[in-house]
Amino acid sequence: MPLIERARLVDERDLSDIPWMRCLSGELRDRALTDLRVVDAQPGDFICKIGRPANLWFGVLDGLMKMSNDASVGVSITFTGIPPGAWFGEGTLLKRESYRYNIEALRRTVVAGLPAATFHWLLETSIPFNAYVMNQLNERLGQFIAAREVDRISDPDVRVARSLATLFNPVLYPLVGELLRITQQELAYLVGLSRQRVNESLRALSQEGLIRVVYGGLQVLDLPGLRCFGADRMIGARRA
Numbered sequence: 001m002p003l004i005e006r007a008r009l010v011d012e013r014d015l016s017d018i019p020w021m022r023c024l025s026g027e028l029r030d031r032a033l034t035d036l037r038v039v040d041a042q043p044g045d046f047i048c049k050i051g052r053p054a055n056l057w058f059g060v061l062d063g064l065m066k067m068s069n070d071a072s073v074g075v076s077i078t079f080t081g082i083p084p085g086a087w088f089g090e091g092t093l094l095k096r097e098s099y100r101y102n103i104e105a106l107r108r109t110v111v112a113g114l115p116a117a118t119f120h121w122l123l124e125t126s127i128p129f130n131a132y133v134m135n136q137l138n139e140r141l142g143q144f145i146a147a148r149e150v151d152r153i154s155d156p157d158v159r160v161a162r163s164l165a166t167l168f169n170p171v172l173y174p175l176v177g178e179l180l181r182i183t184q185q186e187l188a189y190l191v192g193l194s195r196q197r198v199n200e201s202l203r204a205l206s207q208e209g210l211i212r213v214v215y216g217g218l219q220v221l222d223l224p225g226l227r228c229f230g231a232d233r234m235i236g237a238r239r240a
Contacts, residue, residue, distance in 0.1 A: 003039050003041060003047070004039075006039050006040065007037040007038065007039045007113070008038055008039070009036070009037065009038070010033060010036040010038050010112065011038075014061055014112065017062070017084070017085070018059060018112065019085065019132075019174050020129060020132045020133075023126060023128035023131075023132050024126060028125060028126050031118060031121070032114065032118060032122065035114060035115050036113070036114055037112070037113050038061065038110060038111070039113070040108060040109075040110055041065075041105040041108070041110075041111050042108055043105055043106060043107050043108065044104065044105065045104070045105045045109075046102055046104050046105075047103040047105070048089065048099045048101065048103040049099060049102055050069075050070045050098075050099055050100060050101060050102055051098050052098055052099050053098050053099075054089060054092040054093050054097060054098060054099055054116065055115065056089070056113035056114060057087065057088075057089050057090055057093055057113065057116065057119045058087065058088055058089050058111055058112065058113050059085075059086065059087040059088075059111070059112045059113075059114075060082055060083065060084050060085065060086045060087075060109060060110070060111060060112075061110040061111065061112055061175075062084050062109065062110040062175075063084065063105065063106075063107055063108055063109025063110055064081060064082070064083055064084075064107055064181070064182060064186060065081070065082040065086075065103055065105050065106060065109055065111075066078050066079075066080070066081055066103070066104055066106055066189060066190060067079040067081075067088070067101050067103055068101065068102050069101065069102070070102065077192075078189060078191075079101060079144075079147065080143065080144075080166065081163075081167050081190040082103065083167050083175070083180060083181075083182070084173065084175035084176060085172070085176060087136065088103070090119070090133050090136060090137065091137060091140075093119055093120070106186050106189065135171065139171045140172065143169065143172065146162065146166060147166065149162070153230075155230055156193055156197050156198075156200075156201050157200075157204050157205065157229075157230065158229060158230030159191055159192075159193065160187070160193070160198055160201035160202065160205065161201070161226050161227075161230060162226075162227070162230075163190060163191045164180075164187070164205075164211070164218065164220070164226060165223065165226040165227040167180055167182070167190075168220050168223055168226070178219055178220050179217055179218070179219050180217050180218050180219075180220070181216055182218060184198050184199055184202065187202075187218075205226070208225070209221060210222045210225050210226045210229060211226065
């Protein structure tokens with residue numbers, strides 16, 4: 001069954017997982033609640049596909065997704081992982097463009113969608129909502145600048161460390177906290193390495209006291225350290 005036909009209304013359990021709802025009250029909140037829809041996406045379901053019109057602002061309430069290119073016309077590239085708490089697609093909506101990326105569920109994922117018309121109305125009506133979206137855009141710009149740097153890193157331990165750090169971003173992914181529910185195979189998809197090599201990197205990061213591997217996920221112990229891990233190696237590589 002198509003995703004749109006499986007959608008349901010938002011309920012009270014979902015509200016605590018929608019951070020921007022705290023920006024709204026009265027008529028604004030009522031309209032957002034009326035127009036929001038929630039769907040359970042299964043592994044392999046596409047929420048966005050390249051070339052399709054952007055008609056919803058999406059958020060991940062639970063699960064894990066990935067943003068990638070069109071692998072049919074070249075090498076498959078994963079731009080970023082999308083964990084719980086993430087809201088994405090605002091740039092595409094603001095430019096009123098079609099999607100330039102695919103968004104695919106890596107596991108069962110609960111996704112919320114706000115219609116584009118409601119999104120634009122809230123931007124025009126609510127200063128707090130406007131500030132929330134601007135902060136999202138600013139933080140995402142920094143994320144993709146960092147991702148560009150990661151793409152140039154050949155050291156697998158550094159690649160895994162920097163990629164993990166982006167998934168613990170407290171602004172973009174406020175529901176993650178200190179524990180990210182992710183398997184080593186899922187992380188391998190996002191980083192572009194084999195599961196075996198990711199396992200080796202996780203052991204190295206754990207020995208450094210930066211993370212702890214727990215059942216079903218990873219716990220971050222030192223986020224600043226994770227963000228700058230391998231800086232000395234990179235400096236040495238440039239000098240060499």
